[in-house]
Amino acid sequence: MLGRSRLAFVLLAAAVTCAVAQHAPPWTEDCKKSTYPPSGPTYRGPTSWYTINLDLPPYKRWHELMTHKAPMIRVIVNSLRNMVNTFVPSGKIVQIVDQKLPGLLGNIPGPFEEEMKGIADVTGIPLGEIISFNVFYEIFTMCTSIITEDKKGHLLHGRNLDFGVFLGWNVNNNTWVITEELKPLTVNLDFQRNNKTVFKASSFAGYVGMLTGFKPGLFSLTLNERFSMDGGYLGILEWILGKRDAEWVGFITRSVLENSTSYEEAKNILTKTKILAPAYFILGGNQSGEGCVITRERKDSLDVYELNPKKGRWYVVQTNYDRWKNPFFLDDRRTPAKICLNRTYQENLSFATLYDVLSTKPVLNKLTVFTTLMDVTKGQYETYLRDCPDPCIGW
Ligand SMILES: *[C@@H]1O[C@H](CO)[C@@H](O)[C@H](O)[C@H]1NC(C)=O
Ligand SMILES: *[C@@H]1O[C@H](CO)[C@@H](O)[C@H](O)[C@H]1NC(C)=O
Ligand SMILES: *[C@@H]1O[C@H](CO)[C@@H](O)[C@H](O)[C@H]1NC(C)=O
Ligand SMILES: *[C@@H]1O[C@H](CO)[C@@H](O)[C@H](O)[C@H]1NC(C)=O
Ligand SMILES: *[C@@H]1O[C@H](CO)[C@@H](O)[C@H](O)[C@H]1NC(C)=O
Ligand SMILES: *[C@@H]1O[C@H](CO)[C@@H](O)[C@H](O)[C@H]1NC(C)=O
Numbered sequence: 001m002l003g004r005s006r007l008a009f010v011l012l013a014a015a016v017t018c019a020v021a022q023h024a025p026p027w028t029e030d031c032k033k034s035t036y037p038p039s040g041p042t043y044r045g046p047t048s049w050y051t052i053n054l055d056l057p058p059y060k061r062w063h064e065l066m067t068h069k070a071p072m073i074r075v076i077v078n079s080l081r082n083m084v085n086t087f088v089p090s091g092k093i094v095q096i097v098d099q100k101l102p103g104l105l106g107n108i109p110g111p112f113e114e115e116m117k118g119i120a121d122v123t124g125i126p127l128g129e130i131i132s133f134n135v136f137y138e139i140f141t142m143c144t145s146i147i148t149e150d151k152k153g154h155l156l157h158g159r160n161l162d163f164g165v166f167l168g169w170n171v172n173n174n175t176w177v178i179t180e181e182l183k184p185l186t187v188n189l190d191f192q193r194n195n196k197t198v199f200k201a202s203s204f205a206g207y208v209g210m211l212t213g214f215k216p217g218l219f220s221l222t223l224n225e226r227f228s229m230d231g232g233y234l235g236i237l238e239w240i241l242g243k244r245d246a247e248w249v250g251f252i253t254r255s256v257l258e259n260s261t262s263y264e265e266a267k268n269i270l271t272k273t274k275i276l277a278p279a280y281f282i283l284g285g286n287q288s289g290e291g292c293v294i295t296r297e298r299k300d301s302l303d304v305y306e307l308n309p310k311k312g313r314w315y316v317v318q319t320n321y322d323r324w325k326n327p328f329f330l331d332d333r334r335t336p337a338k339i340c341l342n343r344t345y346q347e348n349l350s351f352a353t354l355y356d357v358l359s360t361k362p363v364l365n366k367l368t369v370f371t372t373l374m375d376v377t378k379g380q381y382e383t384y385l386r387d388c389p390d391p392c393i394g395w
Contacts, residue, residue, distance in 0.1 A: 028336060028361055028362055029360060030360075031339065031340035031343050031344075031357070032340075032356045032357075032359045032360045033356055034352075034356070035352075035355055035356050035359040036351060036356065038355065038371075041387060041389045042359055042364060042386055042387055042388060043384060043385070043386065043387070044183060044385035044387045045385050046385070047186050047187060047188045047202065047383045047384070047385060048188065049189075050064070050065045050068075050187050050188070050190070051190045051191075051192055052065070052189050052190070052191045052192070053192055054191055054192060054193045054258070055192075055193055055194065057114070058111035058115045059114045059115070059121075060118060061111075061115060061118065062115060062118055062119050062122070062205075062208070063118060065187065065189075065205055066118075066119050066122040066123055066205060066206065067122060068205075069185060069187070069205035070122065070124075072184045072185050072205070073123055073125065073133075073185060073205055073206045074123065076133075076178065076181040076185065077125055077129050077133060079168065079177055080129075080132070080136075080178075081094050083168055097126075097128040097132055098126040098128045098129065099128070100128070101127075101128035101131055102131060104240045105239065105240065106242075108248075108251075110251065110255065111208075112134075112208050112209075112248075115208045116130050116131060116134060119206055119208070123206070130206065133207065134207055134209060135248075137207060137211065142162040142163065142225060142319075142395060143159060143160060143211075143222070143223075143225065143319065143320065144159065144160045144162070144317070144319050144337055144358065144363050145158070145159040145222040145224055145282040145293075145317075145318045146158045146316070146317050146318075146341070146357065147220075147284045147291035147315065147316050148291075148314060148341070148349050148354065149288060149289075149291060149307050149309050149314050149315070149349075150346055153287060153288030153289075153309070154375075154377065155220075155284050155286070155287075155290065155291055155375075155377070156284075156349060156350075156351065156354055156374070156375055157220040157222070157282070157284040157373075157374040158351075158354040158355070158357070158358055158372065158373050158374070159222045159282070159358075159372050160358050160363060160364065160368045160370070160386070161202075161211065161212060161368070161370050161372070162179075162365065162367035162368050162369070162395065163178065163179060163367060163369055164176040164177070164178035164179035164182065164369075169394075174366070174390055176366055176367060176394070179366065182204055182369045183369055185204040185205045185206065186203075186204060186370050186385060187202070187203060187204070187205050188200065188201070188202050189201045189202070189203055189213075191258065197216060198257075198258060199213050199214065199215045199216075199257040199258060200214055201254075201257060202372050208251075209249070209250020209251045209253060209254050210223075210253045210254040211223045211250060211253060212372050212383075213253075214257075214284075214376055215257060215260075216376065216381075217286060217376065217377065218261065218262060218263065218285070218286055218376065219260070219263045219266050219284060219290075219376060220284040221253060221257060221266065221270075221281065221282070221284075222282045222372075223250065223253050223280070223281060223282075224279070224280040224282065224319065224320055225280075225320055226277075226279050226320065226322075227278070227320065228278040228297065234298075235275070235276030235298055236276060238276075239276060245274060246273075246274040246275055246276045246298060247273055247274065247275050247276065248275070248277075249275050249276060249277050249279045252269070252270070252273055252275060253281070255269075256269055256270060262285075263284075263285030263286065263290045267283055267292065267304075270283060270294050270296075271294055271301040275298055276298065277298065278297055278298060280296065280318050281293070281294040281296065282294075282316070282318050284374070284376060285376070286377050288307075288309060289306065289307050289308065290307070291306065291316055292305060292306040292307070292316065293305045293316050293323065295322055295323070303322070303324070305323060314346045315341050317334055317337045317338055317341065318334075319331075319334045319337070321334065331395060332362075333362055333363050333365075336360060336361075336362060336363055337357055337360075340360050340363075341357055344356070344357065351373045351380070351382065354373055355371065355384075358371045359386075361392060361393060362395070364386060364392075365388055365395050366392055366393065366394050366395065367394070367395050368386045368388060369385070370383050370384060370386060371383070371386055
């Protein structure tokens with residue numbers, strides 16, 4: 001357990017190191033080539049598949065998976081508890097979360113509340129902490145998402161999921177504590193009704209929203225965090241105070257994957273529904289031109305930026321910054337991703353070239369938990385756990 005001042009010092013040191021070094025090699029590098037199929041030091045391993053049976057009552061759906069993953073989720077929940085207690089040593093915050101949070105949040109609509117209750121009961125972790133575990137993805141997710149269209153109109157969708165910034169740094173091997181603890185919790189999920197796939201997703205055991213997934217033949221969807229003054233905290237506060245007309249972002253993504261039946265319907269819902277936190281939705285369809293980045297404020301959509309192959313726009317890239325603004329100067333993953341896509345050429349697009357782009361630092365960085373590749377029309381879905389050994393930027 002790091003002391004408070006030590007933790008602050010380590011974060012500061014990490015920030016300074018990264019600030020100085022991001023634009024000098026070896027923190028960035030030439031576009032990677034021939035990294036696929038994954039192997040070598042940036043590949044941690046495969047993710048296992050589990051079936052989630054939507055015909056079961058929500059309370060029971062996660063039992064089998066959570067029975068397997070309970071020890072790993074206890075590790076991460078413990079780390080979070082320790083971090084909170086490091087900052088507020090009395091233990092009061094955890095006590096409030098355990099005793100008061102479920103009441104404060106009231107009824108969470110849809111299947112989510114029952115699903116979280118089932119998870120809490122199987123793992124023996126208090127419901128309030130399971131809810132916090134589900135809320136914190138709304139706040140700390142840094143990511144890169146890409147949709148490409150080749151000369152034949154064939155779409156691909158890829159993403160790196162980067163998570164765990166500021167939540168503690170492990171000085172022994174230069175890794176983020178939470179990022180590392182999420183790797184053994186990462187699973188591929190096959191959501192089924194009547195024994196047939198409804199959608200597939202990659203997620204962290206214990207989390208019932210979805211950030212990455214596809215509906216074979218129809219559409220693919222990823223969620224990236226968007227920082228904004230009118231941020232997620234306000235939305236959550238409003239919710240606690242009783243204004244509950246907005247949807248949780250991870251939950252709306254899950255609902256769309258589960259229940260929408262076309263690209264257009266998904267786009268319409270993701271553009272118009274009021275949400276609790278600002279976000280980017282990256283949505284791909286099953287035919288030429290169907291790919292967009294939806295930039296959301298809580299109430300409105302600010303921008304829908306679409307593929308336009310006739311005008312030469314054969315890809316969209318989204319990190320955590322509005323496309324019409326410069327990225328934060330310490331965190332430009334967008335330009336490297338675009339440079340590498342430009343060097344790939346539209347005629348060479350494949351899972352292999354997309355994986356190359358997503359393996360190039362700093363698109364790949366120490367926060368990267370996994371890389372997902374999706375081909376909606378061929379029904380192919382692959383997720384790989386990642387590492388970024390030194391020298392590698394912290395984010
Ligand atoms: C770093 O150390 C942590 C804690 O011992 C471990 O869980 C993690 O797997 C290590 N990561 C790497 C990339 O070696
Ligand atoms: C799904 O398949 C299992 C085993 O193959 C079978 O026992 C079950 O009845 C099937 N369920 C439905 C809803 O078709
Ligand atoms: C999907 O629709 C069904 C039927 O209306 C509903 O019971 C379920 O809660 C919905 N799923 C989600 C995740 O919203
Ligand atoms: C593409 O999606 C539409 C719904 O948006 C669906 O009607 C159509 O069958 C799909 N095409 C293919 C080839 O699956
Ligand atoms: C990528 O190529 C496009 C089209 O040629 C060009 O407008 C854009 O500036 C290039 N981006 C980068 C980052 O090189
Ligand atoms: C990619 O496409 C370009 C232009 O069509 C071609 O010259 C190049 O050889 C291709 N590269 C690979 C690795 O296939």
